[in-house]
Amino acid sequence: MAFLELERLTKSFGAHNAVDGLTLGVEKGEFVALLGPSGCGKTTTLQMIAGFVEPTSGAIRLAGKDLLAIRPARRGLGIVFQSYALFPHMTVAENVGFGLEMQGVAAAERRTRVGETLDLVGLGAFASRFPRQMSGGQQQRVALARALVIRPQILLLDEPLSNLDAKLREGMQIELRQIQRTVGTTTILVTHDQAEAMALSDRIVVMNQGRAEQIGPPHEAYERPATPFVANFLGKTNLVDGNSVRPERISFAAFGLAGTVRTRIFQGNHWLYQVDTASGLVTVIRQNSGEAMPGEGDAVHLAWEGRA
Amino acid sequence: MRSAPYLLCVPALVLFAGVVIVPLAMTVLLSFHDWGQYKGIEPVFILKNWQEVLGDSYFHEMFARTFRIAFFVTLLAAVFGAPEAYILNRMRSPWRGIFLLVILGPLLISVVARTLGWALLFGGNSGLVNKALMGLGLISAPLPFMFTETGVVIALAHVLMPYMVLAVWASLQRLDPQVENAAVALGAGPFTVLRRIVLPQVMPGILSGAVIVFALAASAFATPAIIGGRRLKVASTLAYDEFLNTLNWPLGAAVAVLLLLALVAIVWGANRLVERRYAQVFA
Numbered sequence: 001m002a003f004l005e006l007e008r009l010t011k012s013f014g015a016h017n018a019v020d021g022l023t024l025g026v027e028k029g030e031f032v033a034l035l036g037p038s039g040c041g042k043t044t045t046l047q048m049i050a051g052f053v054e055p056t057s058g059a060i061r062l063a064g065k066d067l068l069a070i071r072p073a074r075r076g077l078g079i080v081f082q083s084y085a086l087f088p089h090m091t092v093a094e095n096v097g098f099g100l101e102m103q104g105v106a107a108a109e110r111r112t113r114v115g116e117t118l119d120l121v122g123l124g125a126f127a128s129r130f131p132r133q134m135s136g137g138q139q140q141r142v143a144l145a146r147a148l149v150i151r152p153q154i155l156l157l158d159e160p161l162s163n164l165d166a167k168l169r170e171g172m173q174i175e176l177r178q179i180q181r182t183v184g185t186t187t188i189l190v191t192h193d194q195a196e197a198m199a200l201s202d203r204i205v206v207m208n209q210g211r212a213e214q215i216g217p218p219h220e221a222y223e224r225p226a227t228p229f230v231a232n233f234l235g236k237t238n239l240v241d242g243n244s245v246r247p248e249r250i251s252f253a254a255f256g257l258a259g260t261v262r263t264r265i266f267q268g269n270h271w272l273y274q275v276d277t278a279s280g281l282v283t284v285i286r287q288n289s290g291e292a293m294p295g296e297g298d299a300v301h302l303a304w305e306g307r308a
Numbered sequence: 309m310r311s312a313p314y315l316l317c318v319p320a321l322v323l324f325a326g327v328v329i330v331p332l333a334m335t336v337l338l339s340f341h342d343w344g345q346y347k348g349i350e351p352v353f354i355l356k357n358w359q360e361v362l363g364d365s366y367f368h369e370m371f372a373r374t375f376r377i378a379f380f381v382t383l384l385a386a387v388f389g390a391p392e393a394y395i396l397n398r399m400r401s402p403w404r405g406i407f408l409l410v411i412l413g414p415l416l417i418s419v420v421a422r423t424l425g426w427a428l429l430f431g432g433n434s435g436l437v438n439k440a441l442m443g444l445g446l447i448s449a450p451l452p453f454m455f456t457e458t459g460v461v462i463a464l465a466h467v468l469m470p471y472m473v474l475a476v477w478a479s480l481q482r483l484d485p486q487v488e489n490a491a492v493a494l495g496a497g498p499f500t501v502l503r504r505i506v507l508p509q510v511m512p513g514i515l516s517g518a519v520i521v522f523a524l525a526a527s528a529f530a531t532p533a534i535i536g537g538r539r540l541k542v543a544s545t546l547a548y549d550e551f552l553n554t555l556n557w558p559l560g561a562a563v564a565v566l567l568l569l570a571l572v573a574i575v576w577g578a579n580r581l582v583e584r585r586y587a588q589v590f591a
């Protein structure tokens with residue numbers, strides 16, 4: 001029996017099922033990502049676990065106990081909201097200490113734990129700032145510290161990195177992963193960024209229109225997508241003669257599928273090609289190794305493993 | 309042409325000067341003129357009116373009453389208006405609009421009409437309010453409401469309540485509902501969320517509403533005139549009496565100018581306080 005169990009969880013708004021019979025087990029200490037396009041029901045799922053949205057049907061169990069019977073304030077979950085939802089009128093230390101205060105932790109211990117957690121997220125020097133006086137990335141880490149300090153049974157993250165610029169996001173991904181490894185908290189991350197989901201999680205749940213299309217380790221879902229939707233969502237894919245082939249698996253060779261380069265785009269560490277072939281337009285990604293590459297209009301042959 | 313923007317301001321400035329600055333300056337000037345029962349207004353420069361207004365205990369009492377009433381009106385408006393705005397904000401779609409109309413609707417009715425309504429409710433020993441209170445067993449003998457400060461405070465608080473509700477509602481609209489959820493997730497009960505999360509965030513709204521209500525209450529005329537009558541004078545009704553009954557315009561002008569100065573000082577001070585207190589948090 002898994003630590004957190006969602007069983008045929010459903011939420012309807014009128015006739016529309018935002019979440020439709022979602023079943024999922026999350027092990028203790030595991031990092032699971034809910035991944036899917038906008039409006040597929042990720043936030044609704046998270047809010048049901050948190051207790052802010054009531055499921056239409058289905059069950060949620062935490063360590064074998066019925067979570068739906070417990071009030072949101074008593075669930076003991078750590079949540080990082082997409083908008084951070086920091087308390088604007090409190091300092092960073094007061095924000096982080098709020099949960100401990102609610103638990104009745106004595107002031108002295110509170111101070112130590114707040115200090116420790118702020119150090120963990122690298123904000124030890126910012127304790128007396130107000131949220132307004134901090135950057136987006138710093139605010140996000142305050143929100144993370146506020147959720148972690150109460151030692152939650154589960155950490156719920158709703159697109160916590162989507163407001164950050166690409167560089168900061170990458171840094172925060174690494175940091176988030178490290179913190180989660182250090183603390184060992186069971187974590188559910190909601191995101192529509194497939195790279196982020198694959199980089200961070202032990203398993204991903206690819207959602208589409210309220211249903212889980214595939215649940216599994218990132219590389220497995222990427223290599224062996226269960227449905228065309230998953231294949232498409234987890235990255236670029238070519239449909240050649242009924243088979244789906246990842247663009248980076250295709251190489252230029254002396255023989256193979258003949259074609260002509262229609263466009264060639266330089267993307268720094270790789271080249272992106274669109275090649276006209278008898279089987280339609282094929283996308284090819286080649287590492288930029290410094291070698292000379294075919295140019296636009298050149299005749300090429302495409303080869304990949306498993307092609308007869 | 310760099311002067312064009314300034315030139316374009318000229319018509320508005322002229323209008324502003326014409327309708328605000330000039331009458332105001334004339335009133336200030338008037339407060340230094342002399343007046344006698346038989347000689348009327350004498351355009352001289354004396355401090356007689358100011359000495360009277362600042363030195364006579366009758367005026368002290370009257371100004372104290374004016375600001376006491378304004379203070380309790382503000383308190384009452386905040387105590388009832390802020391929760392009213394909060395409840396309104398939590399209502400669902402059709403009800404919210406309906407109740408907003410109910411609350412703001414009175415603004416569309418003349419203050420005189422609304423105050424006369426209160427006069428009817430308060431009126432005499434058989435007024436509806438007294439009947440209801442006695443019927444509920446809360447009081448044994450009728451309370452005097454007409455011509456008392458209590459009556460003026462209640463009626464004014466009702467008249468000015470919409471301003472408080474609007475001010476608080478505007479600041480409630482800016483709240484992120486997720487912030488309340490965040491507090492709940494951290495273990496806060498509904499009352500704690502209200503006291504520790506919602507209230508501090510709408511405090512600037514309550515304070516700015518309070519400044520508006522206080523200023524309007526201290527300078528209100530119709531309600532104190534009808535409920536307070538001749539027996540219970542406040543600054544504005546006194547100034548009115550001096551102008552239109554005693555015909556001592558210079559003294560009335562001194563009262564009016566003093567009220568204006570006191571109000572400006574209070575409002576300015578309150579604003580400074582709010583700004584300094586909340587600069588860091590909400591700037």
Ligand SMILES: Nc1ncnc2c1ncn2[C@@H]1O[C@H](COP(=O)(O)OP(=O)(O)OP(=O)(O)O)[C@@H](O)[C@H]1O
Nearest residue numbers: 013017018036037038039040041042043044045192
């Ligand atoms: N309160 C609501 N009333 C009606 N429909 C809702 C409500 N909340 C969500 N929905 C609908 O449920 C569906 C799922 O919404 P949800 O917020 O869970 O999507 P999401 O996967 O988090 O999307 P995004 O990536 O854009 O945040 C959407 O179609 C949305 O319109």
Ligand SMILES: [Mg+2]
Nearest residue numbers: 042043044159
């Ligand atoms: Mg969402």
